[in-house]
Amino acid sequence: MTKLKLTAAAAALAVLPGVVLAQDSVPGVNASTDSVFIFNSLLFLMGGFLVFWMAAGFAMLEAGLVRSKNVTMQLTKNVVLFSLASIFYYLIGYNLMYPLGDWAIATTKIVDGEEVVIGYLSGVFGPGVLEAVGVTADAADDYSYASTGSDFFFQLMFCATTASIVSGTLAERIKLWPFLIFTIVLTSIIYPLQASWKWGGGFLDAAGFLDFAGSTVVHSVGGWAALTGALILGPRIGKYKDGKTIPMPGSNLTLATLGTFILWLGWFGFNGGSQLAMGTVGDVADVSRIFANTNAAAAGGAVAALLATQFLFKKPDLTMILNGALAGLVSITAEPLTPTLGAATLIGAVGGLIVVFAVPMLDRMKLDDVVGAIPVHLICGIWGTIAVVLTNGDASLGTQLYGIVVVALFTIITSGVVWMILKATMGIRVTEEEEINGLDMAELGMEAYPEFKAG
Amino acid sequence: MTKLKLTAAAAALAVLPGVVLAQDSVPGVNASTDSVFIFNSLLFLMGGFLVFWMAAGFAMLEAGLVRSKNVTMQLTKNVVLFSLASIFYYLIGYNLMYPLGDWAIATTKIVDGEEVVIGYLSGVFGPGVLEAVGVTADAADDYSYASTGSDFFFQLMFCATTASIVSGTLAERIKLWPFLIFTIVLTSIIYPLQASWKWGGGFLDAAGFLDFAGSTVVHSVGGWAALTGALILGPRIGKYKDGKTIPMPGSNLTLATLGTFILWLGWFGFNGGSQLAMGTVGDVADVSRIFANTNAAAAGGAVAALLATQFLFKKPDLTMILNGALAGLVSITAEPLTPTLGAATLIGAVGGLIVVFAVPMLDRMKLDDVVGAIPVHLICGIWGTIAVVLTNGDASLGTQLYGIVVVALFTIITSGVVWMILKATMGIRVTEEEEINGLDMAELGMEAYPEFKAG
C-alpha cells in the first residue's frame, strides 16, 4: 500500500487482482465481529514480536555465559537456528502440527460485501493456503477468529524458542553443522509432532493434559533435547577433574543480564499471547492477569535464588539470580492464568530454588550444561506442569504426569536417534585442540572481541 | 487455554468453575463498551511492558557508567530491586496507594449475559480482589473502564522505576543488603503513600497539583531518595582530592548508550500509557501527541547537551548527551500532552542544559552521583513539574511548587530516617579495602568480565 492521500490510496488498495480491501465498507456493518477478529490478530502479532525478541535474549544470555573464545560461534548458532526454524517450520512443521485438511480452504472471504484476503498463500509455486489454528473450513468461523498470518507468525516463534534452548547446554564443544542439522529436525518434526498432541487437538489434549503456554510442550522439549545431546556429547575438557567441578565463568555478565531482561520481556508475549484471544472483555482481562502473574513468578524466582545463594554460599550469585528469574518464568508457563499473584510468586520461587539446587547436582552427575538450561527449562518445565494442579481445578496430577512422561519419552528417543546418527556419520564434537583454542578461531576464523586480550 | 481447534477450545474455555469467557456472546451486543474496555486494558499492557523494559535500560546505563570492578554488583542490584518492587508493591504498596474498600468487590461480572472474571484474585490464601484505578464498586463502571490486572501491571512498573533511579547514584560504595532493604521500604511505603496523594485522588490532586506521568511522583521521589542516601553515604574514595574532582569514567559507553535508547523507548509507554485510556478517538489522539512530544523532548535534551558541551568544553561529551536525552524525557513527563512539538522540544532542551550545568555543580558540592541521576531525575523532575504552567492553562505555579515541596519534604524525611537506621544498625558502606578492590569480588566473589584485564 502506498503512503499517500486517501483518494489516491483508494485506487492503490486493489493490489491483488479481484480483491478489494474492506476499509470503506466497514463503518456501521458488523463492527463487533470485526473488532474481535482484529483484536485477536493483534494479540498474535504483539505476542509474536515479543517472543521473537526472546531469540535475541537467548543469544545475549548464551554469549555472556560462554568464554570469550566461543562467543562468535554461540552468536552464529543463535542467529542461524532462528532462521532455520523460520524456514523449516513453514515448510514442514506448521502443517505437521495442524491438520492438513485446512489447505483446501479458499483464501478469500466475503466480508461486508467485499472480497477480503484472510487466508495465506503459502506455496512457493502454487497457491497452498495456511489457515489459522481454531479455524474450520466454515467461512463464518474463519472470519470470526483471527488471521492465518498472525497465527502462523505467533506459532513459529514458539517453535524457534524450543530450538534456542538446546544451543546453550551444548555450547563450547559441539560442531556447528551437526547442531544446525539437529535444529532442522527439531523444528520440522520433533517439536511440531509432539505439539500437535496438545495444541493441535491430539490425544494429550483429549486426555485433559493442561499446558497453557508450554512448560512441557516448549521448555521441557527443548530441555530433553539438550539433555540427550549433553549425554551423548560429554562434558567440556577440564570441566570435571579429580572429582571436582572446575568453574568456567561466563565472559560477560552484563550481556547475560541483558539477555535475561529480554527474555523476561518476551515472556509477556509468550504467556499472554497464549490466551489466543483478546477480543472480549473476559479475554483481555485474562491476558492482563497473565501478564501480572508472569512478572510475579519471575520476581519470585529471582528473589528465591538471591536468598538461597546468600544462605548456602554466603554470597549472592548473579548467574543464579538470572537463572532464578528464568526458572520462575518457565514454572508459571503451564498455568499463568488461574494462580493469584501470591501463588504465582510462590510457584516462581520454587522454580528459583530448584535452579540453585539442581545446578550443582547436575555437576555432580558430570552433566555439563554450560548455561544452566536443563535446570531452568527442563526441571522447572516439569515443575510448572505439575504445579497446574495447585491452582487449576480442572487439572489432574495423573494426567499431568502422563503428559510429561509421554513427551519426555518421545523427545528423548527421537533426539537420541538423531544425535547418534549425527555422531556416527559426521561427528558432533570438535577436536580436543579446537576445543582448547576455542570454536571461534577453529571453526569460524573470527573472534568476537579481537582487540581485547584475555587475562 | 489450549491452542487447539475452536470446537475443542470452546469446551476448554471453561477453565474456572462457574465462569464462561464471553467470546461467543459478543457479536452484536454492546460492542462499543467492550471495545473501550479492551483498548484501555491494551494501553495498560503495552505501556506496562514498555515501562518494564526501562528496568533493563537502567541496568545497562548503570553497568556502563560504573567501573568494571563494580559491574556485577550493579547488575545484581538492578535485577533484584525490580523483583523486590514486584513483590512488595503487590503485598503492600498497591493497596496503600488506592483505597482499600475496593477489596470487597466481587471478582466476576455479568457481561453480555455471561459471567466474566474482571477483578483479580490477589490473596495468597484467600480471595482478596484488586480493582482497577478509576473503578468504583458499581458494576457498570467496573466493566466500562479497564481490567484490574492490566492496571496493576502498569502501576507496578512506575513503582519499580522509582527504585531504579536510586541505585545509580549510590553505586560503587553501598552494601548490597541495606540497599535492598531500602528498596523494600521505598516500594512498599514511601512511593505508594506519596503517589496516593496525587494519583490515588488524595490532597495534592484535590489541590489541583498536575503531574501527568510523574516528573515529581516518580522521578523526583527517586531523586530525593538518592540525594538523601548520597549525603549520608558520602562520596567514593578518591573522587574529590585537593579541591579537584577526579574523573572516574564509566567502563562501557556502548552499554550506557544502549541503556539510554532502552529508556527512551520505554518512555513512550511511561508517558503514553499515563493517558490511562485509548478507547475513544480523543484518547488515542492524545496518546499519539504524547508519543510525539516525548520523542521531541528527548531529542531537544540531547541536542542541547551536545551544543552546550561543545561550547563549554570544546568537545561534545557522550555521557552528557545521553543524560541530556534522559533529562529531556524527565522534563516532559509532568505534561506531555498540552505542549506543541516545538514547546516540547524546548522544554526538553532546557532539561539538557540543566544536566550540563548541574553535574559539575554537584561535584563542587562534593555530592558524588555516579551516573548523574540527581540532575536528570531530581532537578529535571522539578523543572518539568514547573514547566506544566507554560502550556497547561489549568496549572498554577503556586500549586506546582506546593506539590514539589510537599513531596520533597516527605521523601527526604522518610528516606533519611530509613538510611540513618540502616547506617546505625547494619552499616551502609563497604570497607575502604572492599571499595578499592571493587564490590564485585568483595561482596559477590564474581567478576563481570573475568577474561578481560583492566588497563
Next chain:
Amino acid sequence: MTKLKLTAAAAALAVLPGVVLAQDSVPGVNASTDSVFIFNSLLFLMGGFLVFWMAAGFAMLEAGLVRSKNVTMQLTKNVVLFSLASIFYYLIGYNLMYPLGDWAIATTKIVDGEEVVIGYLSGVFGPGVLEAVGVTADAADDYSYASTGSDFFFQLMFCATTASIVSGTLAERIKLWPFLIFTIVLTSIIYPLQASWKWGGGFLDAAGFLDFAGSTVVHSVGGWAALTGALILGPRIGKYKDGKTIPMPGSNLTLATLGTFILWLGWFGFNGGSQLAMGTVGDVADVSRIFANTNAAAAGGAVAALLATQFLFKKPDLTMILNGALAGLVSITAEPLTPTLGAATLIGAVGGLIVVFAVPMLDRMKLDDVVGAIPVHLICGIWGTIAVVLTNGDASLGTQLYGIVVVALFTIITSGVVWMILKATMGIRVTEEEEINGLDMAELGMEAYPEFKAG
C-alpha cells in the same frame, strides 16, 4: 490526565479549554468508525515505537563493527543524528513531504457531539496544525482515518532511519560536525522531497511506481547518500595496500548481533506499519502476512549468507550472516504483502547472496564501507524494488527502474553537492594522526572502554 478515580478524572479530563474528551459519549454511538480510527492510530504508534528501536539497532550494529578506538564517536553520531532528525523533520521535512494546504485545517472536530482534539498544534509560537497522511480538509475523512500525531510519529521514524544508514559507511574517518550538518540537510530536505514523489502522492506515485515500505524511498536513498559520501571521503588509511584489502575486524560481534536482532524486530513495525491501516479485517490480515513475510525474508537472507560463505570461504562468516539477514529485510521492504512465504524467503535469500558477493566487489573498487551498508541498503534496496514485479501484478519493470533511477540521480546530485560544499568549507575528514589514534580521543577525548587494553 491524572491517574485517579474516574469521578475525579472526569473533571480533570477538560485539560484544554473548550475541549472535552469523548470517553463518556462513545458507548452506542458510531462505534465502528471510532474503532477504525483507534486501530489505525494504534498501528502507527506500535509501528513507530518499533521503528524507533531500529535507531538503537543501528547504533549497536555500528559500534560493534568499528574498531574500539572509534566506538564513542559512532555512538555519539547515532544518538545525535536521531535527535536532529526528530527536530528537523518536524521543523521542515514533514511539511515538505505532505502538502501544506493541510495547515489550514481546524484542530478540533465534533465527534459524537463532543469537541475532540484530533489535529496537532505544531507551531512553537502559533497554532500550526499538522494533519495526517490520507486526511483531507473534509472533517468526515479526518475523523475516519487516524490521528495526526500518530502519523507524524510513524513518518518521523522513517526519516531517521534514512539518516542512520549513512553513518555506518563513513565511520572511522569522517569529522563529527560535517556529518551532523549533512544529516540536517538529509532529514530536512533530501529525504522528504523525494519521499513526497511517492508517498506524498507525487509524480512517481502517479506513474505507478510501487515501493510499499521504502526499499527505494528509505534504504536506497540512505545508501546513495552513503556511497556519494564514501567516494568523496575516500577509504580509511591502510585499508587498501598493494592491491590487497586489509581486514579491519569489528571490535565487538556480540553488539553487532544484538543490533541485527534489534533491527529485525523493528522491521516488523517498519513493514507492518506501512500497511497504514489496521481497522478492518482485511487490513489486519494484510499486516499479519507482512509480519510473516518480513521474518521469512530475513531468515532466507541469513541462511543464504551462511551457505554462500561456507561454500566460498569454507567457513561461515558471522558478519556476512548478520548482513545477510538485514539484506533479506531490505529486499522484502518494497513489497512485503503480495509474496507467499516461500517467495518472501527466496527474495530475502537473493538479498543475502548479493551481500556476500558485493562486499568483496566494493573492496576491489576501493570503496570503503565500514559496516557493509551499501550492499545491504543500496544494492538490496534496488533488488527489492525490482523484485516487486515478481509477485505484484500491478508493477511494471520499466516503472520500477524509472523510480530507482530518478531517486538515485536526485540523491546522488543533492548529496554530492552537500558533501562537496562541506569538504570545501569546513573539511570532512579528520587528520591522518587523528584517524590513526582513533576519533574517540581526537574529537571527543573519551574512550568507550577505558579500562580494557587493546591487544
